[in-house]
Structures are given as structure tokens and as C-alpha cells.
Amino acid sequence: MAEINRLSLNQITLANWSVSHAVEACVRHGIPSIALWRHKIEEAGLASCVRSVKDAGLHVSSVCRGGMFPSATAASRQKNLEDNYRAVDEAGALGADCLVLVVGGGAEVGLVDARKMVADGVAALAPYARQHGVKLGLEPLHPMYAAERSVLVTIGQALELASAYAPHEVGVVLDVFHIWWDPQVFPMIAQSQGRIYGFHVSDWLVPLPDLLLGRGMMGDGIIDNRMLRLAVDRAGYDGPIEVEIFNRVIWDTDPDQVLQQMVARFIAFV
Amino acid sequence: MAEINRLSLNQITLANWSVSHAVEACVRHGIPSIALWRHKIEEAGLASCVRSVKDAGLHVSSVCRGGMFPSATAASRQKNLEDNYRAVDEAGALGADCLVLVVGGGAEVGLVDARKMVADGVAALAPYARQHGVKLGLEPLHPMYAAERSVLVTIGQALELASAYAPHEVGVVLDVFHIWWDPQVFPMIAQSQGRIYGFHVSDWLVPLPDLLLGRGMMGDGIIDNRMLRLAVDRAGYDGPIEVEIFNRVIWDTDPDQVLQQMVARFIAFV
Numbered sequence: 001m002a003e004i005n006r007l008s009l010n011q012i013t014l015a016n017w018s019v020s021h022a023v024e025a026c027v028r029h030g031i032p033s034i035a036l037w038r039h040k041i042e043e044a045g046l047a048s049c050v051r052s053v054k055d056a057g058l059h060v061s062s063v064c065r066g067g068m069f070p071s072a073t074a075a076s077r078q079k080n081l082e083d084n085y086r087a088v089d090e091a092g093a094l095g096a097d098c099l100v101l102v103v104g105g106g107a108e109v110g111l112v113d114a115r116k117m118v119a120d121g122v123a124a125l126a127p128y129a130r131q132h133g134v135k136l137g138l139e140p141l142h143p144m145y146a147a148e149r150s151v152l153v154t155i156g157q158a159l160e161l162a163s164a165y166a167p168h169e170v171g172v173v174l175d176v177f178h179i180w181w182d183p184q185v186f187p188m189i190a191q192s193q194g195r196i197y198g199f200h201v202s203d204w205l206v207p208l209p210d211l212l213l214g215r216g217m218m219g220d221g222i223i224d225n226r227m228l229r230l231a232v233d234r235a236g237y238d239g240p241i242e243v244e245i246f247n248r249v250i251w252d253t254d255p256d257q258v259l260q261q262m263v264a265r266f267i268a269f270v
Numbered sequence: 271m272a273e274i275n276r277l278s279l280n281q282i283t284l285a286n287w288s289v290s291h292a293v294e295a296c297v298r299h300g301i302p303s304i305a306l307w308r309h310k311i312e313e314a315g316l317a318s319c320v321r322s323v324k325d326a327g328l329h330v331s332s333v334c335r336g337g338m339f340p341s342a343t344a345a346s347r348q349k350n351l352e353d354n355y356r357a358v359d360e361a362g363a364l365g366a367d368c369l370v371l372v373v374g375g376g377a378e379v380g381l382v383d384a385r386k387m388v389a390d391g392v393a394a395l396a397p398y399a400r401q402h403g404v405k406l407g408l409e410p411l412h413p414m415y416a417a418e419r420s421v422l423v424t425i426g427q428a429l430e431l432a433s434a435y436a437p438h439e440v441g442v443v444l445d446v447f448h449i450w451w452d453p454q455v456f457p458m459i460a461q462s463q464g465r466i467y468g469f470h471v472s473d474w475l476v477p478l479p480d481l482l483l484g485r486g487m488m489g490d491g492i493i494d495n496r497m498l499r500l501a502v503d504r505a506g507y508d509g510p511i512e513v514e515i516f517n518r519v520i521w522d523t524d525p526d527q528v529l530q531q532m533v534a535r536f537i538a539f540v
Contacts, residue, residue, distance in 0.1 A: 107476045144414040146451035147476045181416035206377045206417045
């Protein structure tokens with residue numbers, strides 16, 4: 001099993017809770033790391049979040065999320081880019097391991113242009129991130145999100161984009177929910193060596209109850225979290241492992257109960 | 271635009287109609303080909319379907335579907351295989367261009383074993399299909415169906431499996447809904463040259479209303495049907511182009527209205 005000190009709570013798993021409540025809960029349950037979402041950071045204020053995680057002695061595994069580069073006009077793309085600069089500022093202030101980039105989908109401008117705008121967006125963001133000491137983690141998303149969320153849909157494609165940059169500047173974030181189906185997943189994890197900035201676990205429920213809110217707790221679905229974690233370990237990643245679950249039922253459950261189960265499932269299945 | 275004489279109605283687009291009603295509708299709307307589903311063939315009886323398409327002068331582009339190989343016990347896998355022999359018989363009797371194989375998902379036995387059972391299933395079926403002059407068309411499905419319907423999720427993976435057989439015995443069926451997101455889609459279509467047994471069009475609606483019943487009419491979503499059709503043409507495929515749409519709203523619409531729109535959209539977008 002994975003060392004429990006690698007466990008990180010991705011805040012979206014308790015979507016109804018503020019940063020301070022999530023931080024207190026991590027302390028209560030012995031969870032050493034947390035990943036924060038930007039809308040929650042905005043709610044609480046960045047300075048307060050920085051204090052909160054520092055006082056609690058928590059490590060910040062990532063800030064979710066920058067990206068969303070494609071857009072129809074140069075002006076709106078510039079606006080997106082400026083929002084990404086703010087995301088870098090936040091990740092830097094929080095000392096996060098990386099800023100997760102969900103790059104954006106192809107619905108508005110088409111796949112071909114969207115891919116180009118993503119490459120251009122990363123190119124424009126990378127120097128700013130470098131100056132601020134923030135790593136950019138490209139997260140390939142499941143192909144069912146290619147229209148609205150991410151034209152990056154495979155590890156191979158994310159690695160190809162990252163390869164234009166130094167290994168400590170742009171890398172990949174591997175989330176089992178997004179990558180488990182890929183017949184190339186194990187060779188591609190191996191190829192990611194030196195560029196893995198994060199690893200996320202959850203499960204794929206059968207049947208999937210919802211495109212967006214259908215993720216399950218580890219052990220409740222078809223994903224072999226342990227085999228993927230071992231592959232990521234073998235590729236040299238020894239950092240935090242985030243539990244990131246979008247699921248309405250879990251959101252409506254008592255958060256302490258969710259965290260108790262999460263720790264137990266992490267031990268049993270990751 | 272694609273020649274209208276390449277248009278084929280995949281019967282599932284009019285899911286509420288029997289084979290004979292669908293056949294009559296094709297004649298009424300000048301659609302020269304049809305693809306039949308096995309549960310509809312069973313309803314009408316094979317002999318009656320053979321007469322029906324012959325009398326109408328229709329070409330049968332495919333029979334949907336064989337496959338579904340993975341299962342937990344040898345006995346149930348054998349039962350699946352025998353069902354596949356019947357599917358070959360039906361495709362042979364109807365003179366279909368191919369039997370479409372939706373190979374089955376990984377939920378019951380896990381991804382690794384399921385992939386092996388699929389390879390074994392195709393190996394067991396291929397000699398029987400060869401004897402009966404029926405081509406087996408492996409259809410890679412969208413990765414969101416990997417758990418329940420198909421562990422074959424990319425063209426590359428389907429081609430690799432097909433490559434163990436002669437090009438006129440086992441090939442691939444390319445459906446835009448399943449392949450559009452793939453960053454490798456154009457090189458992989460080119461690599462399919464000589465093994466493309468079918469091409470299916472529809473659209474990916476944004477947002478996708480449903481995992482199963484969310485497909486749209488060509489022109490209503492994000493897929494560039496024409497660009498994909500041109501790529502398939504360049505790879506040497508000049509056979510029927512099936513319109514295959516699983517969509518509750520379309521199923522509840524007057525079928526003649528659907529077919530009228532289908533012909534117009536085929537001309538405009540394929």
C-alpha cells in the first residue's frame with residue numbers, strides 16, 4: 001500500500017466546504033496534504049488560505065486549476081492568460097507543488113485551432129511560471145471531456161506538449177479517472193518519468209451515473225488504483241497522491257464520514 | 271460532398287421501427303443501403319428480412335452486432351461465441367458487407383483479462399466467418415464505454431488486433447462519434463487503408479445529454495464529419511456511409527421527418 005503520509009485531500013471531494021473547514025478536517029484526520037481550488041481560494045482570500053495551511057502544517061499538493069486557453073477572439077484569449085497569471089501567483093504564494101492546467105476544449109473554436117491555442121497558451125504562461133517558481137502540470141482529461149474541458153486527452157499528447165520545456169518547468173498530472181482506459185497507459189506512465197507532478201485517485205463507477213459527477217470512491221468501481229499507483233511509483237514519483245472525487249452523493253454526505261472512508265479506502269486500494 | 275448513393279440507414283436511428291418499416295422507408299427516401307440490428311432481425315425472422323431487403327433492392331452495409339466476448343466463465347464465453355456464430359450466419363444470409371464487432375468491456379473480468387478474451391474470441395470466430403464469407407469489422411468505441419461495451423477504444427488498438435488476419439477477413443469499422451477526439455485520428459485512418467469495412471456518421475452534442483442516447487444528427491454538434499469522411503476516402507474506402515444515431519428525441523420524432531433531415535444533413539455535412 002501507499003504510505004499514508006502521501007495522502008492529499010483534493011478539496012473538490014468536499015465541495016461544500018470552505019478552505020478553512022477542509023484544512024481543519026485534514027488535521028483532524030491526519031491527512032498531511034491538501035489541494036485547493038481557485039474558487040474556494042477566492043472565497044476565503046489568498047492571504048487567509050496561506051495562513052490557514054501554514055498554521056495547520058499542511059503541504060499544498062496543487063492548485064486547481066489554470067488553463068482553459070482556447071477562445072474565439074484574441075482579446076478573450078488574453079483575458080484567459082491574465083487569469084492564468086493570477087493562478088500562478090496563487091500557486092506560488094501557497095507553495096503548491098504545481099498549478100494544474102485543464103487546458104480547455106474544442107467546442108468553441110474546433111479541435112484543430114483549440115490544440116494550437118493550448119500550445120500557444122502554455123508557451124505564453126511558462127516564462128511567467130518559471131519566474132515565480134511554479135511548475136505547470138498538464139492534466140490529460142478523459143476523451144469524453146474533449147469538447148468542453150480539454151483537448152489534451154492522452155498522457156502521450158500531454159508529454160509531447162511538455163517536452164518543449166525543461167522537466168522541472170512543465171510536466172503532467174496523472175488522474176486515474178482520466179487515463180485508466182488507455183491501452184498505452186503503462187508505457188506512457190513509464191515515459192513520464194521525471195515529469196510527473198501529481199497523481200490523483202478515485203474510481204469509475206459502473207454504470208457511470210453522470211458525465212461530470214459520477215466519480216466514485218476508490219474500490220467502488222473498475223479502476224485498478226494500486227496497479228496504476230505502482231506504475232507511477234516505478235516512474236519515480238514519490239509525491240502526494242490526491243483523492244479527487246466529483247460526486248453529488250459524496251458531497252451530500254457528512255464530510256467527516258467521507259474522510260474516514262477515504263483514509264480507509266486509500267489504505268485498502270491505493 | 272459524399273455521393274448520396276453511399277448513404278446507408280443504420281436501423282438504430284429509427285429504433286422504434288421494424289425491419290420491414292425501415293426497409294420501406296429507405297425506398298421511399300431513395301436511400302440505397304441499410305444496416306440491420308440483430309434484435310430487429312430476430313423480431314422479423316431472418317428469412318423475412320432477407321426477402322425484404324432483396325425485394326426492395328437494398329444493399330446491407332452491416333449487421334450490428336457480434337462481439338461481447340469477455341465473461342467470467344469458460345461456459346459463458348462459449349455461449350457468447352456460439353451467439354457470434356449465429357451473427358455470422360445472419361450477416362452471410364443478408365449479404366452484409368461485414369459483421370460489426372462491439373467486443374465487450376472490462377467491468378466483469380477487468381481490463382487486462384478482457385483484452386485477452388477479446389483477442390481469443392476473435393481468433394475463435396475468424397475461421398467460421400472465413401468459411402461463411404463474412405468479414406469481421408472491429409469497431410473501436412469511445413473510451414467512455416471501456417467498462418461495459420468495448421475495451422477496444424482506439425483505431426490503433428483495433429488495427430493491431432486485426433493485423434493478425436488477412437486484410438479481407440478482419441478489419442475496422444470507423445464511427446466518428448467514437449474516434450473524433452483522438453489526436454492520432456488522421457494518421458490512424460491512413461494506416462487503416464485496405465482494412466476499412468465501414469464508416470459511420472453522427473455528431474457529438476455539446477453538452478452531451480446522455481452517455482448512451484446523446485448522439486446528434488450531423489451538423490448539430492462538434493464533429494467535423496466531412497473532414498473525417500475525406501480522410502476515410504483518401505484511405506481508399508468507397509463503401510456505404512451509415513448514419514447511426516442513438517438519441518431518444520430522434521426516436522420519438524416522426525421517422526419520415528428524421529429521414530428527410532438525415533438526407534439533407536448528409537448532403538450538407540458529410
